[in-house]
Amino acid sequence: MSTLPPDSPSPLVLTERRGPVFLIGLNRPEKRNAATFEMLQQLAAAYGELDDDPELRVGVVWAVGDHFTGGLDLADIGPRLGSDGLDFVPDGGIHPWQVEGRSLRKPVVLAAQGTCFTLGIELALASDIVVAATDTRFAQLEVSRGILPFGGATIRFPRAAGWGDAMRWILTGDTFDAAEAHRIGLVQELTEPGRQLDRAVELAERIAAQAPLAVQAALANARTAVREGDAVAEAELGPALASLVASEDAAIGMRAFATRTPPEFIGR
Known part of the structure; x- marks a missing residue:
């Protein structure tokens, strides 16, 4: 795990190498991992590190605490939204939703639990395999906040779930459970709560063992x-x-x- 001097603030995104598997952890549990601008910058930098390092073969995206993410911290993000959206990718980084810039060349397994709202769904859709605890709750809430999903959900959600199922959740902003997420193809595997990260790492290690x-x-x-x-x-x-x-x-x-x-x- 990333280490810092005792008086340094904890990073908003943790990184850990387990051989060829690279763990990328959202680390703002006191705010349900709601993403600030700085957190998105660190996340993009971690994706760039995964892509650039030849020793790393697979990424695992996970979250500290009881919740994957409550979505964007709009108090922090809102004022930064411009006519072209949100520009947060640092030099050498990769957009974690992969809707612009270079694409990640390596696969990502995502582990979700608790609350997985807005950008959490879009991170899942931009990943390759998603594992979720059975207690996970999902919602694409943007229309309830007066905006639209801008991290790829309008493109990828209909492709993954089919038009009707995607529009059912995108256009209402309603919350749905892990069983529904699995039924519509947003999630590939369900686990008991607390097991989702272990299972995601198992799948990542299986992928990493291939050529x-x-x-x-x-x-x-x-x-x-x-x-x-x-x-x-x-x-x-x-x-x-x-x-x-x-x-x-x-x-x-x-x-x-x-x-x-x-x-x-x-x-x-």
């Missing part, structure tokens, strides 16, 4: 299909496969298959 170049190539091609269409993604399959076949990891994978031993991929 990292292959994981990143599969993720990139799937995103290309979503963002640019099937034909573009199909055209990229052959070149991507040829590049992977020539990698050292492909040789390692083939040897492991032939000898029936676990592969130890090196990311080259």
Whole structure:
């Protein structure tokens, strides 16, 4: 875990390396992890660190305390909203909702509990696998505050849940439970409360054990299909496969298959 001198304030976003898994923790539990401008800056910086470090293969986003997030701290964020939205990504960072700038090349598993409102849903939608405790409550509240979701929910929520289910929650601002989030595809796995982070780390470690170049190539091609269409993604399959076949990891994978031993991929 990140360490600081005794008189330093606690970071609003904690980071921890567990081998190739990078934990990114929201750390404002006294405010239900409501996000300030500074917290979003630290979160974007953590995403940039995950992307840039070749030793890191998977991210896990989680939250300290009983709640994932109550959403944006509008008292802090509201005055900073401009005609182009909210500009908080520092140099070297990556927008955690990935609605602008460079995209994260590595997968993210998200663990949610308690309250998961607004930006929490959008972080989930921008992640690749979501684990939630059964006591998690979700809400896309923006229309109740006179704004619209601006972190990708209008784009990704209908794609994940289908038009009707997405509009049911986006246009009403109503709260829904973890069972409903699982039913509509916002959440992939439910756990008992307190188990969500452990399960997210287990999934991340499972992903990290695979060939990292292959994981990143599969993720990139799937995103290309979503963002640019099937034909573009199909055209990229052959070149991507040829590049992977020539990698050292492909040789390692083939040897492991032939000898029936676990592969130890090196990311080259």
